[in-house]
Amino acid sequence: MNPIEFGEKTRHDHYLMDQDVTYANHGSYGPCPRFVYEELQRIRFEQEKNPDRWFRLTKYTLYADCVRAAANRLDCDFEQIALVDNATVGINAILKSPLPSFTSKPGGTVLCINLAYGSVLFTIEEMVKHRNMKMRKIDIQLPVKSKHDFIQQFEDELKKGDVENIRLAVIDHITSSTAILLPINELTDLLHEHGIPVVVDGAHGPGQVFPQLSLKTLTCDFYIGTFHKWMYAARGCSFLFVRDTIIANQLQPSNTSWGYRPSLSQLAIMTHFHLQFFHQGTRDESAFLTLPKAIEFADSMAGGFDRIYQYNSTLSQQAKTLLEQRWNTQEKDLVPSDMHAPYLKMIQLPDLVDYKRNDDDAVRLINDLIEHHKLVSIILCVNNELYVRIATQIYNHIEDYIVLADAIDKLKK
């Protein structure tokens, strides 16, 4: 079967977004292709025929199959990975669990960076309150001229001392509001030298990083990732990876439910770790179960990761160059090119008439572009400048970013 033709044809044939809207922000909600959406509907319908059979029997074997598919795709063991709704669920579980590093001694700190995702910082704030711990936030200064400089900022923070009290570090694989690809291996090694376990918030990692994500070859202790952003699964399909399976089975989901004490027959097909996160009472788990079709879409219909990567990363760079030239905002990069996310790029906006350089106006601009210009994008305020974070997916083509350029030009001073 010939793979699909990327760009306009894919947008038209394989995606559900309103054809009138220019979609330049795949990163936030990752709309899934029609192929996967139809599978979601089929699964939902299947549930209805005999709900008891579905909820008591069928869904368990299907979930185990999906976990196997996930482990296979991400190169890890079945026992190390569980499917969860979204990254928020994953990070809440890790931070709020009675991990040995939290319970072995009272007090301590959680290390994080200022560039972390907003709700992750909130979760850390909330969790340290309950455990009488403190948040230790590294204030990464941007722009950074080299990867070495970035790592240096971490080293400088650790040199300040009190490292024995750091119980856990949380770093991003690719940051959300600044689209930075962090050197997670170097940082993990650095943190491990000081005996600090590492959580990687990889919401944007799977399906985007090159080479393809292999959890075995990484060294972090925990990895939270999504399948619904860059791996074509339906919204509500993400994962939690825990390298040490003993710790995996000690993790507590935020909501205690039936999985807390699973039955023997359930444990015959998956581990306690899986059941804790899966058996959360009656709810619609259909999104998890779209993973096999999502993988099929990527591998067969889209022609495989390499083909996708080639298209998305090339288009991403082209779009960035185009926009910078149009707006004359070259050389405003926050990080060097080897730290640019492959499919997400930050381009500084030109001065705008009605929008000031702050968070509130960034949000106002997002909403105005959606409402008045039929354009979906994400605007962020970094270092008191407004940036657009563009995303490229197989349904995008260069014209999408020309539309963006034109729309912003209309708002220019």
Added chain:
Amino acid sequence: MKRLTLLCLIICWITFPVYPFGHSLLPLFSLDPSYININHGSYGSAPKSVHEKLREYQLTAELNPDRWFRLDVQNAMDKVRKRLSDYVNCDSDDLVILENASAGINSILKSLKFQSNETILYYNIAYGMVKLTLQYVSTEIFTQEQIVQIELDHETIQNTNLLLKKTQDTINKLKNVKLIVFDHISSIPAILFDIETMIKYFRQQGILTLIDGAHAVGAIQLDLKKLDPDFYLSNTHKWLYNHRSACLLYVKKDFQKLIHPTITSFGYLQSFQNEFFWLGTKDYSSYLTISDALDFRETIANETDIFNYNHQLAIQAGNLLAQLWNSSTLTSNDIFISTMNNIELPLNIDSLDKMNILYQKLINQYNIFLPMFQFDNKFYCRISAQIYMELTDYQTVGKIVLDAISNSNFSSILKQSKDYFHSI
């Protein structure tokens, strides 16, 4: 005379439901027509019209996900919340919609702070997930001694005075009870409690009430202003007909500052409503179908007729099965019966192993899912009534059970029994 006859006819026309209840309603639902669903209570079932709306909401989200999540979904949910609050008679600011009862129970139990000498009470018939959560908090947040179970039996479960007397004995012994968790309609056994009386009783002693009303909304009249609980939750997908899953959580205004969702996200420190709304990227479509479920009900009949049909059918079905099996229903007092009933299994079923074997056999050979449980040394099953069910369905199932028993070789108990029945 003619005018009187005409008036009677008009009154009859107004009071009769638009649709007759029973099998004629089955085509409105998506159940496999060959499947006899005598267990509607566990997972609920939504009509096709609600599923059509579900797909509409999902497609709207797909048309422009950014627009949906940034601009539209919270407004759409506010409308649903208002409508649901009107239905259960409470202030819409006091109600949030969550994924399910697990999320509701966990939010309350993991938010409340107690001193080390303060205790939480619950009953032996509490739902399994509630007990597991209590077990969790007794090890991770509180201590074992702080969480105390009260045993109810055949007598106390169907006599509010005796129940309260039994509870008071424990309260007197402990002297520092701060919270009591109890069911509006318990799961196994399925009993409807007089929670209005119970809430008043406990409030007089300054004890907070957390009511698990999972089976209530849509099955019985629910008036939260009248009941006045401190914390109340109910699954709308069980008896209200929206798509799985959704749960309303009511928190009395005085306590909203104390109660937080177990998942921290963008609503952090903003408000009770925002904290419970933003819980990570999710599909809100099933919540939105609550409105459509209420619309559906209006096309079927008025609320009282829906409640009454299910209530009467549960009673009649219970009596029919008891007669067929030469056993009895757990209670014969109608005020303790909602839309489900508990019937003692035939005499041959006199052990947990035999009960398990029968349970599995009914699934594997007859495609019947009949929840079974042991209570106060007797073995029961639980049936659910529903607007698409008729008495003949319970007759059929009753005979199947007898058939299954007569065909069962109970000596082969050595096989490891699948204990899925725990999760009802």
